[in-house]
Amino acid sequence: MNTFESSPTLSDAPSTNRWSNSGAADPDVLRPSAQPEARQPAASPLQARQSASVQSTDQVDPRRWRGSLLAGAVADALGAPIESKPMDQIREVFGPHGITGLVPERDGIGGITDDTQMTLFTGEALIRAHARQRRAGSSDVRYSTQLAYQRWLHTQGVPWEKARGPRNPTAVPDGWLMGVPGLFKRRAPGATCFFALKGYGQTGEMGTFTHTLNNSKGCGGVMRAAPAALWSDDPAAVFEIGAMTAALTHSHPSGYLPAGALAVMVHTLVRGGSLADALAACRAQLYRWNGHEETTAALDAAVDLSGRGAPTPEKVGTLGGGNVGETALSIAVYSALATNDLNAALLVSVNHDGDSDSTGAVCGNLVGALYGEDAIEPTWLAQLEMREVVEAMAADLLAEFGPRPPADDRWATRYPND
Known part of the structure; x- marks a missing residue:
């Protein structure tokens, strides 16, 4: 796909914009606003050229960016012990408020899942593609992501x-993540991701927006897309990159469009935007893609529910189980809108009957980018497995997408060309 105009995934008929760009995170101010004007599509970022200048993160708040990746990992670990367990059972084990802190797996550490593992590999892929673009003049970010x-x-x-x-x-896989022992642990990976990637290993066929591998809209696409927020200063490019990372394994629009939506929301938040700004930016991109209706409706439901009193697990359950892309995103957005505190949002996002680690991870990406790393409960950070690895990836993404990306031999070894 060379341009957005040539993509059959883009919608010719924008729908009504439900979210105003009010600059406040209070759901009471999220009122219907005028339909956004269709914009001229930009060139696709999937085949990056040197003419597309190195993107600067000058406008990115480092604390918000680190908060996004760290809070995503914390919430992943919070939700892991209760994933898909009935809320009655969760309350029986942890008390009337459900789970309220990390459950140590060993040595006092709360374990992450494949959600955080794959987020790290998404970050690695984007750094390697961008570094190759700088070194060689061009890169294929889709292929780099596939290899990651x-x-x-x-x-x-x-x-x-x-x-x-x-x-x-x-003969052997390269890059610094291959030297992290904690990544070589099987954390109940999603079947769609696992078998789609095994299929690529056999055939070399990549899933794209037009070459479908399956009809899956599982949440395994959206839960790993946050690093795409730094790819470009252009929200349209960020949306496409985020969606691309998910389309490699999930071929249903509701499997990959929520990933683009999450990437754009994080993109807005880490640049100082409010939650309302992020929703408006997300909506402006979503309506341009064919098949956006389920994701749009799920976000509408989150906005509507957030104005109906204090959050409860039962209210969360009305949005779905979070096991598919659009409901995972909906639950995450609802949890952010219905609270005014990062840690409270994380607890809302995991205490329900569904896919708690994934809904938590997505919510963490959002509220971490909204409130920043300093708002994360310190005891949770202290207990987080591979905290230093997540922090290192966050720092490396800021470095590569900053105004003066590293160009030394150490960086080329850490992030070699694909």
Whole structure:
């Protein structure tokens, strides 16, 4: 796909914009506003060229950016012990308020899941693609992302010769994440991700917006997309990159469009925007894509529900289980809108009957970008597995997408060309 105009995934008929760009995070101010004007599509970022100048993160608040990745990992660990458990059972074990803190797996550490693992590999992919663009003058970010996910597949027990794919001749997987022992643990990965990536290892066929691998809209696409927020200063490019990362494994529009939506919301928030700003920016991009209706309706439901009193697990349950992309995003947005505190939002996002780690991870990406790292409960951070790895990836993304990206040999070893 060379331009947005050539993509059959883009909608010709924008729908009504439900969210105003009011600059406040209070759901009471999220009122219907005028239909946004259709904008001229920009060139696709998927085949990056040097003519597209290195993007600057000068406008990105580092505390908000670090908060996004750290809060996503914290909430992933919060939700992991109660994933898909009935709320009655959760209350029986943890008390009337449900889970209220990390449950240590070992050595006092709360364990992450594949959600955080794959977010780290998304970050690695985007750095490697961007660094290659700087070094060689061009890059294929889709291919770099595919290879990063194949490296993740290898960490889940698939031999490299079966995971790498027919285009990759390397004898061993490279990059610094391959040296992190904690990533080589199988954390109940989603079946869609696992089998789509195993399929690529056999055939070399990548999932795209037009070449579908399945009809899945599982939440495994949206939960890993936050790093796409730094790819560009252009929200349209950010949306497409976020959606692309999910379309590699999830071919239903409601599997990949929520990933683009999350990326744009984080993009807005880390640049100082409010939650209302983020929703407006998300909506402006969503309506341009065919198949957006389920995701748009799910976000509408979150906005509407947020104005109906204090949040409860039962209210969260009316939005769905979070096991598919649009409901995972809806629950995350509702949790952010219905609270005025980062940690309260995380607890709302995980205490329900559904896919608690994924809804928590997505909510954490949002509220971490809204409130910043300093708002995260310190004891949760202290207990977080691989905190230092998440912090290192956050710092490396800021460095690569900053005005003076590293150009030394150490960086080339840490993030080699694909």
